[in-house]
Every structure is written in C-alpha cells, then in structure tokens.
Amino acid sequence: MTRKPQPVLTGPSGGQAWSASVIGRHHEPVVYELSSPGRRSWSFRTTGMPEWDATDLVPADHLADEPPALPEVSERDLVAHVTRLTQRNYSVDLGAYPLGSCTMKYNPKLCDVASSVPGLTGVHPAQPGEQTQGWLRLLVELEDALCRITGMAAATLQPAAGAQGELTGLLLMRAWHDAAGSPRTKVLIPDSAHGTNPASVTLAGYQTVEVPSDRRGLVDLDALRTLVDDDVAGLMLTNPNTLGLFETDIVEIARLVHEAGGLLYYDGANLNAILGEVRPGDMGFDIVHMNLHKTFAVPHGGGGPGAGPVAVAPRLVEFLPGPRPQLDPETNRYTLTTPPRSIGRIHGWHGNALALARAYAYIRANGGDGLQLVAQTAVLNARYLKERVRDVFDLPYDEPCMHEFVASAANVKRATGVKALDLAKRLIEEGFHPPTMYFPLIVDEALMVEPTETESPQTVEAMAQAFERIVTEAEADGGAAARAAPRTTPVSRVDEVQAAKKLRLRWTPDEERSTAARVPSPLH
Amino acid sequence: MGHSVPHTDAEIAAMLDFLGLASLDDLYAHIPDAVRLAGGLDVAPGAAESDVLAEIDALAAANRPAVGGLVSFAGFGAYEHERPAVVPALTMRSEFVTSYTPYQPELSQGVLQALFEYQSMVCALFGLDVANASLYDAASAAVEGLNLAAAATKRRVAWISRAVHPNIREVVRTLTGPRLELREAPLVDGRTEWPDDLGEAAALLVAYPNVLGCLEDVADAARRAHDAGALLVAQADPVAAGLLRSVGSLGADVAVGEGQPFGTPLGFGGPYVGLFATRNAPYVRRWLPGRLVGETVDADNRRAYVLTLSTREQHIRRAEASSNVCTNQTLIAIAAAIHLAWLGPHGLRELALRCARGARYTREQLLRIPGVEPAVDAPTLYEFALRTPGPAAVVLERLAEEGYLGGVDLAPHYPELGDAILLAVTETRTRAEVDDFASTFEKALR
Ligand SMILES: Cc1ncc(COP(=O)(O)O)c(C=O)c1O
Numbered sequence: 001m002t003r004k005p006q007p008v009l010t011g012p013s014g015g016q017a018w019s020a021s022v023i024g025r026h027h028e029p030v031v032y033e034l035s036s037p038g039r040r041s042w043s044f045r046t047t048g049m050p051e052w053d054a055t056d057l058v059p060a061d062h063l064a065d066e067p068p069a070l071p072e073v074s075e076r077d078l079v080a081h082v083t084r085l086t087q088r089n090y091s092v093d094l095g096a097y098p099l100g101s102c103t104m105k106y107n108p109k110l111c112d113v114a115s116s117v118p119g120l121t122g123v124h125p126a127q128p129g130e131q132t133q134g135w136l137r138l139l140v141e142l143e144d145a146l147c148r149i150t151g152m153a154a155a156t157l158q159p160a161a162g163a164q165g166e167l168t169g170l171l172l173m174r175a176w177h178d179a180a181g182s183p184r185t186k187v188l189i190p191d192s193a194h195g196t197n198p199a200s201v202t203l204a205g206y207q208t209v210e211v212p213s214d215r216r217g218l219v220d221l222d223a224l225r226t227l228v229d230d231d232v233a234g235l236m237l238t239n240p241n242t243l244g245l246f247e248t249d250i251v252e253i254a255r256l257v258h259e260a261g262g263l264l265y266y267d268g269a270n271l272n273a274i275l276g277e278v279r280p281g282d283m284g285f286d287i288v289h290m291n292l293h294k295t296f297a298v299p300h301g302g303g304g305p306g307a308g309p310v311a312v313a314p315r316l317v318e319f320l321p322g323p324r325p326q327l328d329p330e331t332n333r334y335t336l337t338t339p340p341r342s343i344g345r346i347h348g349w350h351g352n353a354l355a356l357a358r359a360y361a362y363i364r365a366n367g368g369d370g371l372q373l374v375a376q377t378a379v380l381n382a383r384y385l386k387e388r389v390r391d392v393f394d395l396p397y398d399e400p401c402m403h404e405f406v407a408s409a410a411n412v413k414r415a416t417g418v419k420a421l422d423l424a425k426r427l428i429e430e431g432f433h434p435p436t437m438y439f440p441l442i443v444d445e446a447l448m449v450e451p452t453e454t455e456s457p458q459t460v461e462a463m464a465q466a467f468e469r470i471v472t473e474a475e476a477d478g479g480a481a482a483r484a485a486p487r488t489t490p491v492s493r494v495d496e497v498q499a500a501k502k503l504r505l506r507w508t509p510d511e512e513r514s515t516a517a518r519v520p521s522p523l524h
Numbered sequence: 525m526g527h528s529v530p531h532t533d534a535e536i537a538a539m540l541d542f543l544g545l546a547s548l549d550d551l552y553a554h555i556p557d558a559v560r561l562a563g564g565l566d567v568a569p570g571a572a573e574s575d576v577l578a579e580i581d582a583l584a585a586a587n588r589p590a591v592g593g594l595v596s597f598a599g600f601g602a603y604e605h606e607r608p609a610v611v612p613a614l615t616m617r618s619e620f621v622t623s624y625t626p627y628q629p630e631l632s633q634g635v636l637q638a639l640f641e642y643q644s645m646v647c648a649l650f651g652l653d654v655a656n657a658s659l660y661d662a663a664s665a666a667v668e669g670l671n672l673a674a675a676a677t678k679r680r681v682a683w684i685s686r687a688v689h690p691n692i693r694e695v696v697r698t699l700t701g702p703r704l705e706l707r708e709a710p711l712v713d714g715r716t717e718w719p720d721d722l723g724e725a726a727a728l729l730v731a732y733p734n735v736l737g738c739l740e741d742v743a744d745a746a747r748r749a750h751d752a753g754a755l756l757v758a759q760a761d762p763v764a765a766g767l768l769r770s771v772g773s774l775g776a777d778v779a780v781g782e783g784q785p786f787g788t789p790l791g792f793g794g795p796y797v798g799l800f801a802t803r804n805a806p807y808v809r810r811w812l813p814g815r816l817v818g819e820t821v822d823a824d825n826r827r828a829y830v831l832t833l834s835t836r837e838q839h840i841r842r843a844e845a846s847s848n849v850c851t852n853q854t855l856i857a858i859a860a861a862i863h864l865a866w867l868g869p870h871g872l873r874e875l876a877l878r879c880a881r882g883a884r885y886t887r888e889q890l891l892r893i894p895g896v897e898p899a900v901d902a903p904t905l906y907e908f909a910l911r912t913p914g915p916a917a918v919v920l921e922r923l924a925e926e927g928y929l930g931g932v933d934l935a936p937h938y939p940e941l942g943d944a945i946l947l948a949v950t951e952t953r954t955r956a957e958v959d960d961f962a963s964t965f966e967k968a969l970r
Contacts, residue, residue: 119584205702301855349793367570
C-alpha cells in the first residue's frame with residue numbers, strides 16, 4: 001500500500017480529533033425485570049372531580065378485568081434504567097457518524113430550544129386558524145425558503161419522512177397524468193436507487209423499471225433512450241446519486257423524459273451537496289422531496305421522526321395535498337386551504353410540525369450564504385477523505401464525488417478475506433460509527449462514506465487514518481482482529497440469524513427464555 | 525452565517541491545496557453551467573442564535589395555545605395530558621436524539637432495547653403478540669393495517685367505519701387509492717352499522733372508542749370480518765385501553781393507534797407516533813410493515829437486540845415490499861414507552877378513569893343547559909358529542925373570547941349530526957374549570 005503524504009492539519013497547539021466509543025458494558029435488564037407488583041411512579045393532579053367507580057362509568061361488557069400488563073417501577077429505577085440504556089448507544093453528539101446517504105451532521109442545540117417553545121408545543125392541531133397564526137406563518141415561511149432552495153413553486157409540508165414524501169410525489173405524478181387524460185403504468189428508477197424508491201412506486205400503483213448505470217456510475221443514457229416511452233409516468237432520480245456522483249447529463253435526461261411526456265422526480269436525500277450551487281428546479285425536476293432530517297439538521301432520534309416535504313413545479317401546484325397553510329394577501333391573515341384538484345391529505349394533521357420548526361430555525365440561523373458553505377464543506381470533506389483512502393480501497397466509480405463517496409472493500413476481501421462488514425465493526429473500535437455498508441447494491445462490498453460538513457478537517461483526517469490502520473492490520477493478521485470486532489461495545493457481534501429464526505419480539509415472563517437471557521446481575 | 529461549519533479559512537485552503545483545487549467553487553466545476561445557480565440562494569442571510577429564538581418567540585406569541593393559553597376541551601384525535609417530568613428529561617438525552625436507525629446493533633443497544641420494551645408495552649395495550657417499532661401516526665398505521673390485510677387476504681376491498689376520524693379516512697383514501705377499493709360503513713346513533721354482505725372484503729376498519737367517543741361493538745365487527753374471510757383492523761385509543769377490554773381480546777387481528785397521549789405535546793399535530801400490533805400469524809414474516817426489534821445473543825451468548833425480519837422491508841425487497849416505511853418515529857415511541865412504564869398498569873387505569881370521570885361530570889353540567897342535547901346516544905368514555913342550539917362555530921368563537929377551546933366543531937365532518945361540538949375531557953381538567961366552563965357555555969348560547 002502506497003501512501004500520499006498527508007497535509008498538516010494538526011498544529012502544535014490543538015486541533016486534535018476526538019471521538020469516543022460507548023460505555024455501558026454491563027448487562028441491562030428489561031424494564032419488566034425491574035418490575036415489582038405495587039411499586040409506582042405515577043401521580044395525578046387534584047381535580048375535585050366526583051370519584052365514580054369504573055363500573056359506574058363503563059358498561060360491563062366493555063370493562064376489562066385487568067389493566068394492560070405494564071411494568072411497575074419506581075421513578076428512580078426507571079430513570080437509572082433509561083439512562084444506562086443511553087450509555088449503550090452511540091450518537092452524533094458523541095462523535096463522527098459518516099453513515100453514507102444519511103447525512104448525520106451535528107444538530108444545533110438552538111433547534112432543540114426552538115422546537116420546545118410552549119407557544120408552539122401547546123397548540124392543538126384542530127384549533128381554528130385565528131388561534132394558530134404563528135404556526136401557520138412559520139409553515140408558510142418554511143415552505144417559501146424550501147422553494148427558494150430547490151427552485152420550485154410550492155410545497156406540501158405534510159409528509160412525515162422521505163418515503164412518505166416519495167409516495168406523495170408519485171401520487172402527484174399520477175394525478176397529473178390522470179388529469180391530462182393519459183394514465184401511464186411505469187416509473188423509471190436507476191439501479192443504484194434507494195429501496196424506498198421502488199417500494200413507493202409499487203404503492204402508487206406503478207411498475208418499476210430499472211435503468212442501468214453506466215461505467216461512470218451515472219444513468220446510462222443509451223439505455224434510458226430505449227426505456228423512455230409514452231407509458232412512462234416519470235423518472236425518479238437522486239442527484240447527486242447514491243454513488244455520490246453528480247448526474248452531469250441531467251439536462252439531456254430531463255429532455256428525454258419530458259419529451260416523452262413524463263415527469264422528473266427528485267429524491268432529495270442528497271440535497272446537502274448542492275445547497276446554493278444547483279437547484280433541482282433548474283435541472284428540470286418537477287417534483288422534489290426533501291429529507292429535513294438529513295439536510296436541514298432535524299436529528300434522527302434513533303430512527304425518526306423526520307420530515308419529508310415535497311415541492312413541485314407550477315403545473316403541479318393545484319394537485320398538492322390539503323389543507324395548505326397560506327397567506328391571504330387580501331386580509332394579510334394566514335389560512336388553511338385545499339387546492340382545487342388536491343390528491344388529498346397525506347398526514348393526520350399538518351405534518352411533523354415540531355420537526356418543521358427545527359428546520360425553520362436551522363435555515364434562519366445559517367441563511368442562504370451559510371447553507372451554501374454547508375454544501376461546499378460537505379463536498380470538500382468527502383472529496384478529501386476519498387483522496388485519502390484512494391490507496392486503501394477500490395474506487396470503482398472514480399469520478400469527482402460530491403458529499404459522499406462509495407468505496408469497495410473488494411480488494412481487502414480478495415487479499416485477506418475480510419468483508420466490508422468486518423471492517424465496519426473494526427472501525428467501531430477506532431471510535432467511529434461505520435459507513436453505510438452494502439449500498440448501493442451495484443457496488444461489491446460497498447462502503448458508503450459521508451463525513452458531512454460538521455466534522456472538522458482533523459476528524460476527517462483521523463477517519464482516513466483509522467481506515468488505513470484497520471486495512472493494514474487486516475493485511476498483517478489475516479483479518480483476525482476485524483472478524484473478532486467489536487470488543488469495545490456493550491455487546492460483541494450480534495447474531496442476526498438467530499434473531500430471525502427464533503423470533504422474540506416482546507418480553508415475556510416465560511421460563512423457557514434462552515440461557516443468555518438470564519445473565520446474573522452484576523450486583524450479585 | 526456559517527454557524528455549522530468548523531473549518532477555518534486556512535484549513536479550507538490546505539484541503540483544497542491537497543486536492544489540487546483553487547477554490548471551493550472548483551468542487552462543482554464538472555457540473556454543467558446550464559444548471560449552476562449563479563449568485564447564491566435568495567434566502568435571508570443567517571442570524572445569531574438569540575435572534576432566531578426571538579423570531580421563534582414572536583411566532584409562538586401569535587398563537588393562542590390550547591395548553592398554557594386557553595382552557596381546552598378539544599380532543600378529536602389529539603389530547604392534552606399531563607407529561608411527567610421524566611419523559612422530557614429522558615427523551616432529550618442526546619444519545620437517543622442524535623443517533624440514526626440502529627443498523628449497527630453493537631453501537632445501538634440503547635435504542636434497540638428501548639424499542640423492544642416499547643414493542644412489549646404496545647402488545648400489552650392491545651392484547652396482541654407482535655408490535656412494530658412505530659409508524660408515522662395513527663393515519664399511517666391505519667393505511668399500513670389495511671395494506672397488510674390486503675396482502676394477507678389477497679383481496680382489495682376495505683370497509684371503513686364512518687366513525688373513524690375523518691382525517692384518517694382521508695389519508696387512507698389518498699394513500700391506498702391506487703390499489704384498494706374503499707367502502708364506507710354508515711353510522712346509526714353513533715355506532716357503525718356494518719352491511720350484512722361484506723363481499724370479498726380484505727378488512728374492516730373500526731375505531732374503539734370511535735371518533736365521536738362512542739364504544740363500538742368490536743367483538744361483533746370481528747365476527748363479521750372473520751365470517752367474510754377478512755381481517756379486523758381496530759384503531760384503538762391507548763388511553764382508553766386502561767379501562768376497556770383489549771381489542772385483541774375482542775377479536776381484532778390488527779390494532780393501530782395514536783401514541784401521542786403518552787408523553788408527546790400537542791405540537792400542532794406532530795411528530796406523533798403510529799402504534800401498530802398484530803397477531804402472531806404467518807403473514808408477519810412476509811408482510812408486517814415497519815421495523816421490528818428482536819432479542820438475540822451476541823458472540824459471547826449475552827442477551828442483545830437487533831433489527832430483525834428485515835427481508836420484509838424496502839431496502840431488501842424493494843418493489844416487492846408491502847410497505848415503503850424507512851425512517852419512523854423512534855424518539856416518540858421511546859417517549860411513549862417511558863411514560864407507560866411511569867404509569868404502570870394501575871397508573872394507566874387511573875388515568876383512563878380520571879378522564880372518564882371528568883367527561884361524565886362535564887357532560888352532566890353541559891346537559892343541564894337548556895337546548896344542549898346529546899348528539900348521539902351510544903355510551904361514551906371520555907369524549908362525547910353535544911348538539912347546540914345554533915351553529916357550533918359561533919358558540920366556539922364566543923367561548924374562545926372567554927379563554928376556552930370549547931371542543932371541535934363537527935359540522936364540517938358530520939353534517940348529519942346538525943350543530944354539534946365534540947368535547948374531550950382528560951385528567952388535566954379540574955372541577956372548578958368545568959363549572960366555569962359550563963356557565964360560560966350557557967352564556968355563549970344567549
Ligand atoms: C437516497 C434516499 N432516498 C430515500 C430515503 C428515505 O427517506 P426516509 O428514511 O426519510 O423515509 C433515504 C433515507 O433513508 C435515502 O437515503
């Protein structure tokens with residue numbers, strides 16, 4: 001392995017990188033195992049209400065004999081239990097999380113405060129518009145900012161996540177073709193697309209047709225030409241795509257799809273790379289979903305909640321889900337209105353409103369200029385890291401990357417038998433969350449790395465060195481250390497096969513539980 | 525500007541130099557000029573943290589919040605409940621807030637175990653065997669429930685009770701429109717009247733209690749569904765589950781619900797959490813929507829947790845998946861689990877009992893007012909509909925002037941009920957508040 005000289009990023013006084021691995025190496029009981037009959041935490045306010053019995057209030061055939069089997073714990077034990085659980089979990093606030101496609105950037109604390117203001121949290125979603133002017137204005141202003149960022153005409157803020165945004169966008173596509181009197185059956189998707197794309201296509205009642213990627217890792221234009229016809233409702237694309245590459249033929253792609261009467265859908269999971277540099281609307285996209293939990297710093301919450309607004313070109317505005325918050329220019333009041341040919345509601349209320357408030361605060365804090373710098377440094381970090389691991393991994397699609405890149409550990413596997421999975425687990429011991437593995441599907445032993453803009457150059461360099469170290473080590477020890485990893489975590493390598501074979505999906509008090517379940521308490 | 529980026533100018537220069545580039549702009553040099561944005565974004569420049577918070581405060585001040593502003597009797601699917609101090613304290617822990625989906629189990633045992641406990645408690649609430657790790661909200665859970673039933677029965681007709689929340693019915697229409705054939709079962713005196721011939725039904729969807737607060741005959745709905753070869757999907761109120769027989773024990777095959785009452789503020793409607801549980805049936809392995817946490821062991825045979833049965837999910841099954849859900853509502857699910865553990869069985873029962881007592885008392889006080897009548901006759905628990913003399917909207921407006929959110933106007937949703945208001949009373953309302961409300965209500969009718 002040859003190495004390029006690295007630039008000097010760490011000065012004599014500071015600029016050190018640090019990222020800590022999790023603690024919490026003790027066994028942790030299930031909350032039910034802490035339960036003791038009769039123990040309690042709860043109390044309720046004094047209301048002075050008459051104290052009727054349950055039998056006075058509930059018809060006998062509806063009244064349960066017993067309340068649901070919940071655990072009975074003291075507040076002290078509950079707090080200790082949950083706090084110990086948190087110590088068994090890695091997070092962005094602990095260190096770097098270069099999980100490709102997920103944009104695990106630091107989430108400013110400002111947004112936590114903004115989304116817990118009582119005047120926002122205390123509003124009931126069915127309150128009349130006169131009582132919710134502040135919320136409606138916030139949503140209208142967020143919509144406006146998102147439209148300026150994407151170059152679109154209007155947006156719905158209802159979808160709760162990216163996948164729900166995709167389905168919304170595809171239903172808009174459907175409504176458009178239906179209204180034009182030419183229903184279609186197929187949606188084109190590159191073979192590198194995220195799994196939610198084809199799943200959403202099916203839910204929207206369309207068939208997925210895969211478009212192959214070419215040798216550059218971009219949409220194969222010749223293949224696209226043969227696939228586009230008047231039965232194609234549209235093409236779903238991420239740009240930059242899931243290889244982290246910008247689809248440089250986007251103008252031609254848009255022309256081909258539009259000439260056949262199709263619409264162009266933008267999966268905005270990778271919007272972080274192009275803020276202020278390129279707008280989906282200017283590339284010809286008609287429908288754009290955004291993952292506010294990626295680009296706009298809504299924290300992932302261990303898997304959600306996020307928010308997946310969908311912005312559209314002018315010709316699709318009349319189909320947007322309702323009700324939509326809007327400013328009535330006559331009265332200068334904010335109202336909720338449903339567009340004339342609306343596809344209907346997507347969410348029970350107005351979307352993940354408090355998550356939307358976080359994104360609003362993030363956009364206001366960064367501003368247009370700040371967002372552009374976000375994109376530039378996200379790309380800079382990824383480009384730097386990719387160059388630094390050029391000699392460590394294969395780079396099957398070696399075009400200039402945007403905010404992330406996909407390396408292949410196939411070279412390491414060939415030389416040492418160590419898989420991408422093993423390297424990922426070994427990286428944990430080095431203090432970093434692993435990259436996304438085995439996605440996109442078109443890359444063998446894929447490692448998809450997205451450092452994000454919030455990691456300092458020193459941290460990015462430290463990641464590069466960690467990759468180098470673990471591969472060098474694997475070459476030396478034949479992969480023994482990687483295959484044994486991770487050993488610094490609360491549990492060692494987890495048996496996924498057994499989980500699926502012997503399903504245990506909830507706690508039960510039965511005696512037949514595995515011996516593993518009866519680990520002696522560290523207190524005994 | 526630039527709050528989010530740690531890089532100094534010198535560091536940026538060093539990195540660009542390493543890459544052989546002259547400027548940040550060069551990072552985008554391969555992108556065709558035709559699509560490049562000249563001159564940056566037309567979005568206001570960045571502001572200092574305190575300035576942004578001042579703006580947020582100003583927006584918040586333009587609301588009249590139901591909690592902390594008005595005295596509220598609004599329910600209709602979103603409820604004001606006490607939020608024990610442990611819930612915000614624990615759910616704001618950044619290990620929960622700032623972690624991703626637990627794809628790396630060794631780094632994610634905290635979130636995984638919290639979700640496993642959540643799944644266990646959701647099963648207990650509904651009397652069912654398998655709960656997933658959350659869906660977006662009650663509406664999305666209802667959609668997924670019907671999709672599951674359609675996949676499991678290989679049929680496409682779904683009967684939906686008219687007493688399922690109108691927003692949920694609309695979301696179901698929007699999201700299943702291209703694939704399912706939806707039929708509405710009408711109401712007779714506040715309860716669902718299922719047709720005798722359900723045809724080739726995949727599912728029946730009933731709410732318990734329903735949107736008008738009424739107690740439906742879930743066992744009867746289950747019998748009808750099963751006789752027709754369909755699944756019963758019950759949208760069950762998880763607070764009411766403290767008193768009512770579980771929908772699982774009444775025969776429901778799938779339970780869906782809204783977990784907001786457990787630890788989540790009203791927040792203008794989100795983020796909430798869609799509860800989803802079902803029986804341990806063969807369709808689980810293939811068609812259960814959403815993520816699922818399972819117990820297993822690590823390499824040292826210690827108990828551990830991991831996302832399981834992922835071959836059902838979109839990232840493996842792609843176009844063949846029955847659900848597209850990826851990101852869910854984990855943090856809200858964890859909040860619900862913490863709140864439920866804090867309540868325990870007896871606290872949950874007490875909570876439901878207090879809601880029911882408050883509602884009984886409030887209903888009695890309001891029914892003393894001349895001209896106020898029950899809008900339907902079926903028994904209710906803690907939410908109920910009253911008919912008002914004259915338009916409900918006017919009454920509610922007058923109540924708002926006096927500081928009350930007096931409920932929700934049913935006219936736009938159930939015109940057949942005439943002028944009617946839907947009221948919910950939770951454990952948060954005191955007798956004194958209700959007495960004042962009742963006298964204000966009486967004045968508002970004059
Ligand atoms: C490229 C891409 N598209 C779509 C999605 C789906 O978004 P969500 O998880 O918010 O539903 C993701 C995220 O997981 C993604 O990375």
